[in-house]
Amino acid sequence: xxxxxxxxxxxxxxxxxxxxxxxxxxxxxxxxxxxxxxxxxxxxxxxxxxxxxxxxxxxxxxxxxxxxxxxxxxxxxxxxxxxxxxxxxxxxxxxxxxxxxxxxxxxxxxxxxxxxxxxxxxxxxxxxxxxxxxxxxxxxxxxxxxxxxxxxxxxxxxxxxxxxxxxxxxxxxxxxxxxxxxxxxxxxxxxxxxxxxxxxxxxxxxxxxxxxxxxxxxxxxxxxxxxxxxxxxxxxxxxxxxxxxxxxxxxxxxxxxxxxxxxxxxxxxxxxxxxxxxxxxxxxxxxxxxxxxxxxxxxxxxxxxxxxxx
Amino acid sequence: xxxxxxxxxxxxxxxxxxxxxxxxxxxxxxxxxxxxxxxxxxxxxxxxxxxxxxxxxxxxxxxxxxxxxxxxxxxxxxxxxxxxxxxxxxxxxxxxxxxxxxxxxxxxxxxxxxxxxxxxxxxxxxxxxxxxxxxxxxxxxxxxxxxxxxxxxxxxxxxxxxxxxxxxxxxxxxxxxxxxxxxxxxxxxxxxxxxxxxxxxxxxxxxxxxxxxxxxxxxxxxxxxxxxxxxxxxxxxxxxxxxxxxxxxxxxxxxxxxxxxxxxxxxxxxxxxxxxxxxxxxxxxxxxxxxxxxxxxxxxxxxxxxxxxxxxxxxxxxxxxxxxxxxxxxxxxxxxxxxxxxxxxxxxxxxxxxxxxxxxxxxxxxxxx
Numbered sequence: 053x054x055x056x057x058x059x060x061x062x063x064x065x066x067x068x069x070x071x072x073x074x075x076x077x078x079x080x081x082x083x084x085x086x087x088x089x090x091x092x093x094x095x096x097x098x099x100x101x102x103x104x105x106x107x108x109x110x111x112x113x114x115x116x117x118x119x120x121x122x123x124x125x126x127x128x129x130x131x132x133x134x135x136x137x138x139x140x141x142x143x144x145x146x147x148x149x150x151x152x153x154x155x156x157x158x159x160x161x162x163x164x165x166x167x168x169x170x171x172x173x174x175x176x177x178x179x180x181x182x183x184x185x186x187x188x189x190x191x192x193x194x195x196x197x198x199x200x201x202x203x204x205x206x207x208x209x210x211x212x213x214x215x216x217x218x219x220x221x222x223x224x225x226x227x228x229x230x231x232x233x234x235x236x237x238x239x240x241x242x243x244x245x246x247x248x249x250x251x252x253x254x255x256x257x258x259x260x261x262x263x264x265x266x267x268x269x270x271x272x273x274x275x276x277x278x279x280x281x282x283x284x285x286x287x288x289x290x291x292x293x294x295x296x297x298x299x300x301x302x303x304x305x306x307x308x309x310x311x312x313x314x315x316x317x318x319x320x321x322x323x324x325x326x327x328x329x330x331x332x333x334x335x336x337x338x339x340x341x342x343x344x345x346x347x348x349x350x351x352x353x354x355x356x357x358x359x360x361x362x
Numbered sequence: 363x364x365x366x367x368x369x370x371x372x373x374x375x376x377x378x379x380x381x382x383x384x385x386x387x388x389x390x391x392x393x394x395x396x397x398x399x400x401x402x403x404x405x406x407x408x409x410x411x412x413x414x415x416x417x418x419x420x421x422x423x424x425x426x427x428x429x430x431x432x433x434x435x436x437x438x439x440x441x442x443x444x445x446x447x448x449x450x451x452x453x454x455x456x457x458x459x460x461x462x463x464x465x466x467x468x469x470x471x472x473x474x475x476x477x478x479x480x481x482x483x484x485x486x487x488x489x490x491x492x493x494x495x496x497x498x499x500x501x502x503x504x505x506x507x508x509x510x511x512x513x514x515x516x517x518x519x520x521x522x523x524x525x526x527x528x529x530x531x532x533x534x535x536x537x538x539x540x541x542x543x544x545x546x547x548x549x550x551x552x553x554x555x556x557x558x559x560x561x562x563x564x565x566x567x568x569x570x571x572x573x574x575x576x577x578x579x580x581x582x583x584x585x586x587x588x589x590x591x592x593x594x595x596x597x598x599x600x601x602x603x604x605x606x607x608x609x610x611x612x613x614x615x616x617x618x619x620x621x622x623x624x625x626x627x628x629x630x631x632x633x634x635x636x637x638x639x640x641x642x643x644x645x646x647x648x649x650x651x652x653x654x655x656x657x658x659x660x661x662x663x664x665x666x667x668x669x670x671x672x673x674x675x676x677x678x679x680x681x682x683x684x685x686x687x688x689x690x691x692x693x694x695x696x697x698x699x700x701x702x703x704x705x706x707x708x709x710x711x712x713x714x715x716x717x718x719x720x721x722x723x724x725x726x727x728x729x730x731x
Contacts, residue, residue, distance in 0.1 A: 080545045142448075169711050258434065327574075
């Protein structure tokens with residue numbers, strides 16, 4: 053009797069094994085199929101806009117004339133965000149990893165992570181209701197005193213709903229991402245390097261400059277790239293904050309638009325070729341962020357192989 | 363004789379050239395007073411006071427240190443000031459956002475019926491009446507709350523099995539095969555997909571398969587799943603990886619099948635981390651606006667059917683109420699509703715984040731020792 057029950061259970065177990073491993077394999081493949089589908093469906097739906105005669109596309113001069121100001125606008129907003137967020141994020145990461153009292157450090161890290169938890173639409177609402185109003189006087193000042201720089205050319209927007217405000221909101225949104233990644237990297241600095249530097253009489257800042265920053269440089273670069281990927285694709289903050297318009301060099305005037313915001317503002321009411329145009333714009337955004345993210349991931353994996361930290 | 367024994371207080375060479383311990387406090391006090399004085403001249407405001415005092419503090423402390431301690435220590439002090447300053451600057455928007463939402467959102471949230479009525483039939487005329495005659499604010503977020511919950515639940519039902527099974531494949535069956543490496547790579551790629559592109563993908567797929575203009579809650583759920591699956595895979599994978607191999611080997615040694623080992627030994631050990639990872643993934647997608655906007659549209663009425671018709675959600679409700687107020691001439695009631703909804707959304711997200719920590723603590727495996 054025992055033998056039969058044993059064989060029975062073995063049979064059941066074997067098929068269970070097969071079913072289970074097949075299920076996990078299928079789930080994994082599904083992800084590949086979905087990503088392939090993302091690319092495929094976007095291309096299929098975008099094609100009509102790409103091949104349509106120029107006068108049918110919004111603006112009347114073809115898809116590429118339509119898309120390039122949006123690409124430039126997206127890049128401007130993201131670069132502003134990174135220029136502001138990167139130094140602050142590295143400072144915060146250093147504070148949490150090397151300056152704050154050990155007991156407080158994880159709690160403070162959690163506080164910064166809270167910034168990442170706030171939904172993007174709330175940031176947008178905050179940007180338009182609070183930040184734009186508070187910051188517009190300083191735009192007037194910039195226009196008055198720094199107006200000779202093309203990027204601060206006046207007259208400044210009276211509402212403060214400019215690409216610079218949008219960039220600042222984006223900076224707040226990418227800050228927690230860059231912070232948490234660089235923090236992890238700083239914490240991986242070999243303890244022996246740090247202690248050796250301190251033992252040779254280095255001050256804390258010299259220790260950081262000689263051990264932590266060189267060790268973390270590839271990590272910082274890739275963290276910034278991942279932040280860039282996030283900033284490029286961020287929609288709501290820009291859609292709500294920026295009062296969009298034609299491409300302008302001045303950051304404190306109304307104008308400029310990003311791809312993501314353009315899609316969000318127009319897609320709900322779009323029909324016909326306009327839908328295809330917007331999906332093609334989404335495809336362009338997808339390709340840009342994909343490139344940025346792949347470079348960032350590439351740096352991380354290459355660094356992992358050589359660092360010897362793990 | 364006694365005179366020679368009088369101890370001569372001499373500073374040791376080791377402690378020479380150091381600032382007194384109280385130096386930062388002294389400089390801080392001076393900087394605060396000076397800052398207040400300067401601001402009093404040009405018009406006082408708290409934000410400016412903080413900035414001016416911080417600059418004065420940094421300059422004072424670094425300058426003093428430069429004179430007494432030398433260049434290296436002064437640089438160290440400067441770096442410390444900058445790093446702490448960066449942290450304080452990062453806190454400003456956090457508190458500003460939370461404060462703005464609380465102040466603006468509480469009146470909306472406290473309106474009677476805000477959580478239990480929809481925007482069905484609420485027109486600009488009612489809002490004009492509210493502003494001009496002080497009539498009670500009509501309309502609420504019930505439909506949006508329902509929509510958010512339904513879409514999020516459906517997205518979770520799609521993402522969790524797929525994500526969890528994929529993570530199990532990667533950790534237990536993958537063994538560094540080409541397929542496993544490809545999945546890992548593309549999951550990384552997926553984490554970087556902009557949310558609006560995920561929305562466009564779902565829209566494009568349903569347009570192609572079901573018919574142009576298909577916008578329902580289910581499409582939105584698919585869009586959110588595209589964003590949620592990579593998060594679930596990543597966090598579950600990390601958690602499964604840290605399950606000690608001894609547990610698996612002990613189970614195998616007892617003759618337990620691999621799938622039973624995974625279900626009965628590996629998953630229960632890692633369940634706290636997996637559950638908290640899933641909760642965090644939900645918290646991430648519940649606030650997503652752009653993908654819902656392009657896939658489910660926005661509605662003013664209650665729609666409990668995710669498979670047909672446009673559907674409202676909290677984020678799109680906030681967005682449309684701010685951008686297209688119900689009454690264009692009197693946007694205040696709309697913005698009050700938007701802030702109320704924003705407060706509800708933030709509370710939901712914070713509860714989910716808190717829940718994730720509690721889950722991690724409650725379900726953590728008992729160590730026994």
